Amino acid sequence: MSNIKKNFPIFQTHPELVYLDSTATSQKPSHVIDGVAEYLRSSYANIHRGSYEISEISEKLYQDSKQKVADNIWAESxxxxxxxxxxxxxxxxxxxxxxxxxxxxxxDKVLVSIVEHHxxxxxxLILKEDYGIELEYIAVNDNFELDYEDFRSKLDDTVKIVSxxxxxxxxxxIFDLENVNSLLNMRYGNDRPLFIVDGSQSVPHFKVDVExxxxxxxxxxxxxxxxxxxxxxLWGKEDVFKRLKPIFSGGGAIWYVRQWEFTSSSELPDKFEPGTPNLSWAVSLLKAFEYIESIWGYSELEQIENDLSAYALKKFEEFEPHLNSSPQGEDETAASLSSKEENLSEGISLMDKSEVKLIGGRDPNTRVWVFSFTVEGIHSFDISDYLADHHICIRAGQHCAEPFMESLGLKHSCRMSLHIYNTREDIDKFFEVLEMAINDLK
Ligand SMILES: Cc1ncc(COP(=O)(O)O)c(C=O)c1O
Structure with a gap:
């Protein structure tokens, strides 16, 4: 077991586990698990209004966790x-x-890309349905990068949000968002649309600088x-977020409440955090930062990622499953036939190796370690079930990106993803069992 893997107790509980679903969620190191347990044992209390010691400790941990976030994304405060x-x-x-x-x-128009998560x-779409705003999609090119021609052509005066x-x-x-920002500045100057970023898959992989x-x-x-x-x-520039009228409000987010009226707090973050926040989650975030720092921070994380990512990418490129000489062929049962679909895309260049098609670019420098793929003639759920039977965890489906999958002509795909606790052996095992799956399920 690698030294890093040893920090994650799930792999001691299940020594045979090959966890390749970190894009959905990551496993937790002992430092986080023990840190949260210790907090709940020794200093758990509500924050803001308590003048007693454990409430003050709780409040400090809550704020410290926010300070860590702010420092790491270069937020002002x-x-x-x-x-x-x-x-x-x-x-x-x-x-x-x-x-x-x-x-x-x-x-008014909101611009998003076709690859967005739901x-x-x-x-x-809710705002479109309820109030009649417009939503438009920016295409991606054959390398799965944002299509800047298409983006530029859609930047008209009705665009108020780019998300x-x-x-x-x-x-x-990885989308080049600095380029997006330059294009917005060039086209609109000071009167530009709000620019919102979904960092759900970038912050876990590399340092993101909002400035x-x-x-x-x-x-x-x-x-x-x-x-x-x-x-x-949810991070937002102070001048923008101070202007916003929050959709939710209540205790902690208001200045006063009378029987028939109330005044919202104008303070950040209070105005957006009514009610009791989730304190132990905030502590878990703080502990997660401490853990990352203990393994030399984001740079170490990125180095492990680059190495494993390049290895997996090469394996995908070279993967040519050795097929048994007597495949089921004509003996296929009605049941196995029903799970197969003619669903592979025509108009977009997927990385093509006769059996396995990777949905994504080939350049390890412009992508992270998420690998979606289809196996010709075999349903993605059958592949993921087969791998699960061999203790390999991947995901199959539409990955909450139905419009994108539809644009590729796909109804489903498999997705394997890595994290720092994975090893080259995990990747080798994945390809070994994938080959078995192709032979057994064809
Ligand atoms: C890019 C992206 N955006 C948004 C989300 C939504 O996260 P949640 O389902 O936790 O709200 C995810 C989850 O995987 C994601 O990958």
């Missing part, structure tokens, strides 16, 4: 860091608050990078 339930909630809150403030009106599509993933959870492609990107708001998670689930961050 921890006050710009808002905790919400998950990223889907984060964007729903932001989209509805933008509407409530009047920054978006009927017929979290960055459905909140806008883009930094990294696609399906292709792993350099030039965005106005970003939402992302920390459960994909060792913290507990339900800890997502």
């Amino acid at each position: 921890w006050r710009e860091v808002i905790y919400t339930g998950n990223s889907t909630y984060a964007l729903n809150i932001l989209a509805q608050s933008i509407w409530r403030t009047g920054l978006l009106k009927k017929w 979290a960055n599509i459905v909140p806008w 883009l993933a930094h990294v696609s959870n399906t292709t792993g492609q 350099k990107i030039g965005c106005d708001a970003m939402f992302f998670t920390w459960h994909k990078i060792f913290a507990d689930s339900w800890i997502w961050v």
Whole structure:
């Protein structure tokens, strides 16, 4: 077992486990598990209104966790860091608050890319359905990068929001958001649309600098990078977020309440955090940072990622399964036939090796370690079930990116993804069992 793997107790509980689903969520190191347990044992209390010691300790840990986030994304202040339930909630809150403030009106347009996760599509579709805003999609090119020609052509005066993933959870492609920012500045000057970034798949992989990107708001998670689930961050520039009228309010987010009226707090982050926040999740985030620092920070993380990512990519490129000489062929049963689909795309260049098609670019420098793929003639669920029977965890389906999958003519794909606890042996095992699956399921 690698030294890093040893830090993650799940691999001691299940020594045979090959966990390749970290894009969905990451496993947790002992430092996080023990740190949260210790907090709950020794200093758990509600924050803000307690003048007793454990409440003050709790409050400090809560703020420290925000300071860590702020430092890591180069935010101006921890006050710009808002905790919400998950990223889907984060964007729903932001989209509805933008509407409530009047920054978006009927017929105004929101631009997103075709690869977006549903979290960055459905909140806008709600505004379209309820209030008549417009939503338009920017295409990606054959390398799965943002199609800047298409983007430029869609930048008209009705565009009020540009909301883009930094990294696609399906292709792993990194979008060049600094370029997006320059194009917005060139086209609109000071009167530019709000620029929102879904950092859910970039923050877990590399250091993200919101100042350099030039965005106005970003939402992302920390459960994909060792913290507990339900800890997502909504970051926004102070001047933008101070203007917004939050969609939710209540205790802690108001200045006064009378029987028939109330006044919202104008303070950040309070105005966006009504009610008791999730304290132990915040501590888990703090502990996750401590863990990353203990393994020499993001640079070490990136180095491991680059190495494993290049290895997996090469394996995908070279993978030519050795097929048994007597495949089932004509003996196929009706049941196995029904699970096969003619579903591979025509118009887009997938990395093609007769059996396995990788949905994503080949350049390891512009992508992260998320690998979506299809196996010709075999249903993705059959592949993932087969791998699961061999203790290999991947994911199959549409990866909450149905419009993108539809644009490729696909109904489903498999997705394997890595993290720092994975090893080359895990990747080898995956390909070994994938070959067996292809032979047994064909
Ligand atoms: C790019 C991206 N955006 C948004 C989300 C939504 O996260 P959640 O389901 O936790 O709200 C995910 C989850 O995988 C994601 O990968």
